[in-house]
Amino acid sequence: MATRRLIQVWFDVNAQLLRDEDGNELRYSLFPFINYGEQVLVNLLLVNDSALDPYTGLAGDEQFEANIDKEFNTPLVMVQTTNGGINQAGDWGPGGDADPTQGQISIRLNALTQGFQYKIGQARELSGTMLELLAKNSSDEIVDVFRMSFKTRGILRFVSAIPSEPVGDFQWFTDPVTGKQGLKIVNDDGEVLQILVPAT
Numbered sequence: 001m002a003t004r005r006l007i008q009v010w011f012d013v014n015a016q017l018l019r020d021e022d023g024n025e026l027r028y029s030l031f032p033f034i035n036y037g038e039q040v041l042v043n044l045l046l047v048n049d050s051a052l053d054p055y056t057g058l059a060g061d062e063q064f065e066a067n068i069d070k071e072f073n074t075p076l077v078m079v080q081t082t083n084g085g086i087n088q089a090g091d092w093g094p095g096g097d098a099d100p101t102q103g104q105i106s107i108r109l110n111a112l113t114q115g116f117q118y119k120i121g122q123a124r125e126l127s128g129t130m131l132e133l134l135a136k137n138s139s140d141e142i143v144d145v146f147r148m149s150f151k152t153r154g155i156l157r158f159v160s161a162i163p164s165e166p167v168g169d170f171q172w173f174t175d176p177v178t179g180k181q182g183l184k185i186v187n188d189d190g191e192v193l194q195i196l197v198p199a200t
Contacts, residue, residue, distance in 0.1 A: 004041040004108070007032045009131075011148045013046050013055050018148055023050035032131075033151035034068065034079065036120050037112045039191075042066075043092055044133070046103035046146060054103035062100065062135040062143060066107045068150055069119070070128040075175045075182050075197045078116040078129065078152055079109050082171075085190025105133060110191035111152070120154040 009032050010019040018026040034040055046055035064086040068079035091106035092098040098106040120126055131150035137143050171184040175197055182197035 004039050007034075007040050007042045009042055009044045009148070010047055010052060011044060011146060012049065013057075013146060014048055019047065019050065019052065021052075023052050028149075031149050031151050033153055034109055034111045035153045036116050036155050039108070039110050039112070041091055042105075042107040042109060042131075043098070044105040044107060044146075046105065056101060056103065057144065058100040058103070058135060060099070060101040062137060063140075064105065064107075065134045065136070066109065067132045067134075068109065068129055068152060069115075069132075070126065070130065073176055075173070076115045076118065076195050077192075078119050078126075079111055079113060080115075080184075080192035080195075081108055081110070082186060082190040082192065084186070084188075088189075107133070108189045108191055110187070110189070110193065113192065114194045116152070120152060123154050125154070126152045 008021070010021065012019050018031065020026050020030070032042070045052070047053060048055055063083045065083060066081040066086060067077050069077040085108040087098045087100065087106050088108065089097055091108070092104055098104040129150055129152045130147050133146040134142055135144040169186040171186055173182050173184060175182050180198045182195060184192050185194040186192050
């Protein structure tokens with residue numbers, strides 16, 4: 001894996017806000033962010049309060065999906081990571097493994113995507129974007145949703161959103177709005193690079 005910028009995030013699931021490492025409410029200027037074309041590693045610690053007591057509501061056998069966007073129920077998202085890119089071995093802290101039962105979730109995020117390029121356009125920053133983490137059980141039912149502010153930023157230099165190296169997988173899905181089939185192009189890190197959907 002190429003070197004990724006590490007982002008540490010503390011999310012208070014009860015107060016529904018971001019905190020810093022001392023448990024204080026995080027100021028907007030310090031919110032986590034991802035730039036277009038960047039790959040990052042997020043170490044997300046779900047906590048219960050300002051004392052940063054770990055959230056223990058996950059069983060540890062869930063499947064996860066992470067998305068960054070501001071729109072609801074859209075097939076073309078800015079950043080998307082499937083379960084394969086979440087809680088990979090060695091991704092927690094300096095070479096450790098995340099423990100979801102203690103609120104620890106590691107997430108690989110790739111912002112070199114068609115969705116990010118399209119939605120950021122020429123904007124310096126797209127306001128109102130969120131990181132959403134879905135937890136699903138073995139029956140693919142959503143058992144928990146965590147949603148927190150996460151900034152998305154453009155850059156001055158154009159970066160192609162076409163992958164320059166072979167990707168790992170192609171995944172078909174059904175667009176919830178149109179009912180038509182679409183295709184996700186996913187790399188070996190579980191990050192969705194491109195989403196192809198039929199014209200409506």
